[in-house]
């Protein structure tokens with residue numbers, strides 16, 4: 423498969439997004455004749471204190487897309503920026519748990535957006551190639567099959583690389599391959615589970631994060647990112663990517 427090429431006149435973010443469908447539009451929805459994906463804001467999850475969003479953009483930042491097609495098996499896609507701040511496991515290499523988390527996040531969000539209120543029961547990850555921070559990756563997730571309350575999913579993680587001519591391309595070599603089993607919440611037990619949809623307004627034993635908190639946190643992240651944009655260690659790709667992403671917030 424030849425790597426998709428994107429024009430140098432496009433912003434880096436558009437270029438990353440173009441990798442998803444090899445075509446980009448001016449808004450955050452991307453369409454081709456065969457596929458449409460739309461961006462999912464993490465604020466869609468309301469008061470969820472999302473673990474992956476609490477890292478700080480210098481560590482992990484990503485944008486999530488799900489297909490809007492009325493197909494039986496929709497897809498989800500993550501375009502992620504992995505920074506240099508505390509992302510390593512083996513020195514010099516991205517911790518496998520972070521890669522696994524991205525795969526789990528893509529598959530979990532896909533399950534929920536496909537209508538399955540499900541939890542990860544089992545997650546398998548084959549790490550195929552080491553990843554060095556800072557890195558940019560794309561994650562493609564899909565639903566393989568469903569059986570009753572069981573939802574089987576898979577996700578592939580690829581690195582995004584800058585070519586010599588400045589264009590971006592998805593590496594042909596997969597960084598990690600994940601499969602998972604999600605179990606839809608048992609109706610009988612569902613009321614006992616606090617989810618973003620069902621979280622009680624009052625009486626929760628643990629204080630919940632509000633949308634205002636999230637907005638404040640986002641502002642802090644934006645400020646923090648702006649401060650670090652020109653610090654050593656960031657390649658042009660990451661700087662441009664973050665500048666573009668956060669300029670729109």
Ligand SMILES: CCCCCCCC(=O)SCCNC(=O)CCNC(=O)[C@H](O)C(C)(C)COP(=O)(O)OP(=O)(O)OC[C@H]1O[C@@H](n2cnc3c(N)ncnc32)[C@H](O)[C@@H]1OP(=O)(O)O
Pocket residue numbers: 526527528529530531534540541542543544571572603605606607608
């Ligand atoms: C919204 C965005 C999401 C982002 C991604 C984040 C996803 C997550 O991190 S979720 C958090 C991590 N996961 C968890 O905390 C889940 C913890 N585990 C649990 O709560 C429970 O074990 C749970 C809900 C998965 C299943 O429990 P329960 O509803 O009682 O299912 P149970 O009745 O035992 O089993 C149902 C079926 O699934 C099977 N099953 C359950 N667990 C597993 C497993 N780990 N492996 C294989 N099969 C399993 C059972 O064998 C059973 O099969 P069958 O019907 O054929 O007999």
